[in-house]
Amino acid sequence: MAAAGWRRFAWWMAAAIGICLAAALQDTAVYVIDLGTDPRMRLKLHEEAPWFVIYYTMWAVLTPLIFASARRVPFSRHRWAAPVAFHITASVAVSATLPTLLYFLFCAVWRGEPLSVLLGPALPFWASAAAARAIIDPITYWMILAAGFALRAFDDNRERERNAAELHRALVAAQVEALKMKLQPHFLFNTLNSISFLAVERDVGGVVAMVERLAALLRSSIQVAGSQLVAVREELALADQYLAIEEVRFTDRLRVTRRIAPGAVDALIPSLVLQPMIENSIKHGFSRRIDASRIDIAIRRDGDALVVTVADDGPGVPPGWDLATHCGRGLKNVIERLEKLYPGEWGFTIRNQPQGGAIARLRIPWQEQPEAVPEPIGAARALAPVSR
Numbered sequence: 001m002a003a004a005g006w007r008r009f010a011w012w013m014a015a016a017i018g019i020c021l022a023a024a025l026q027d028t029a030v031y032v033i034d035l036g037t038d039p040r041m042r043l044k045l046h047e048e049a050p051w052f053v054i055y056y057t058m059w060a061v062l063t064p065l066i067f068a069s070a071r072r073v074p075f076s077r078h079r080w081a082a083p084v085a086f087h088i089t090a091s092v093a094v095s096a097t098l099p100t101l102l103y104f105l106f107c108a109v110w111r112g113e114p115l116s117v118l119l120g121p122a123l124p125f126w127a128s129a130a131a132a133r134a135i136i137d138p139i140t141y142w143m144i145l146a147a148g149f150a151l152r153a154f155d156d157n158r159e160r161e162r163n164a165a166e167l168h169r170a171l172v173a174a175q176v177e178a179l180k181m182k183l184q185p186h187f188l189f190n191t192l193n194s195i196s197f198l199a200v201e202r203d204v205g206g207v208v209a210m211v212e213r214l215a216a217l218l219r220s221s222i223q224v225a226g227s228q229l230v231a232v233r234e235e236l237a238l239a240d241q242y243l244a245i246e247e248v249r250f251t252d253r254l255r256v257t258r259r260i261a262p263g264a265v266d267a268l269i270p271s272l273v274l275q276p277m278i279e280n281s282i283k284h285g286f287s288r289r290i291d292a293s294r295i296d297i298a299i300r301r302d303g304d305a306l307v308v309t310v311a312d313d314g315p316g317v318p319p320g321w322d323l324a325t326h327c328g329r330g331l332k333n334v335i336e337r338l339e340k341l342y343p344g345e346w347g348f349t350i351r352n353q354p355q356g357g358a359i360a361r362l363r364i365p366w367q368e369q370p371e372a373v374p375e376p377i378g379a380a381r382a383l384a385p386v387s388r
Contacts, residue, residue: 070148095137285314
């Protein structure tokens with residue numbers, strides 16, 4: 001057996017011996033206390049059945065309260081001293097008082113003992129009974145508490161599985177929507193029209209480059225790996241594929257500015273998020289204003305958050321436009337995934353800029369991948385389309 005195996009065996013043996021010694025000390029203490037009690041107040045043989053029914057009914061009634069205390073004062077890896085102290089105090093206090101009080105009522109009602117006897121000659125018995133209960137019954141309290149923690153862990157695990165399933169469903173929906181958008185007639189028509197224009201101009205190199213760009217974008221849409229979080233560099237790689245096609249469509253009119261902060265390319269971002277922001281600006285900026293020409297992509301770190309903005313110099317959002325009620329299907333999918341990935345810790349807005357145009361702003365918690373390894377453009381994930 002290896003050294004690690006012997007150490008593990010030694011720890012298990014020490015734990016077993018410790019538990020046996022604790023049980024022996026407990027039984028000895030209870031036996032000593034029991035010797036000093038009044039024999040007339042002890043439980044008779046014919047009273048055991050009704051007493052234990054009442055006794056365990058008491059613990060059944062206490063179970064929801066102990067479960068509630070397990071949720072309000074939970075244990076954690078970084079915070080365990082205060083919960084341990086709380087539950088030790090609670091287990092001893094509950095065990096010493098409630099069973100003793102219950103036995104007092106049992107003697108008064110079931111046996112019919114007069115209060116003058118219970119509060120007179122039998123008074124020392126109650127102190128001994130409370131001490132014995134304080135030694136014996138905390139085990140019952142801790143068993144119920146452990147069951148409460150186990151149920152909570154089970155519920156948390158089911159919730160995580162449910163969220164994971166919903167995230168997977170949302171990601172699949174986004175992937176399908178991305179592929180659908182790439183295959184929509186107007187997108188293919190505009191791309192093929194650009195290819196035919198290059199062919200008329202006898203720009204063989206341009207035709208080849210355009211076809212390769214379209215094939216790469218479609219391939220990326222089909223070959224999505226399914227990751228929820230990817231490096232910013234991957235999102236940028238796919239955005240470049242998309243913009244390469246749009247730059248041919250708009251020729252010199254489209255000017256893209258990228259302001260990517262150092263280190264931001266290694267941050268993690270939900271897949272299928274960046275392209276919808278860019279596509280939204282192109283669709284509602286360039287398509288509605290002939291003199292619109294600028295797309296500004298900025299990614300930076302702001303404290304503990306990653307901030308992504310995509311701005312344009314188009315006409316901006318129309319009056320009365322609201323993100324919650326006017327966003328398209330693709331954007332709803334993005335918002336749903338953000339809420340599942342970062343519940344209550346994300347922000348996404350689209351608003352007009354003072355100098356004109358609109359700006360989409362995404363803010364999520366900062367995360368970095370363990371090892372930042374650049375991936376080829378062909379490995380980039382597809383992004384879901386979005387409408388505004």
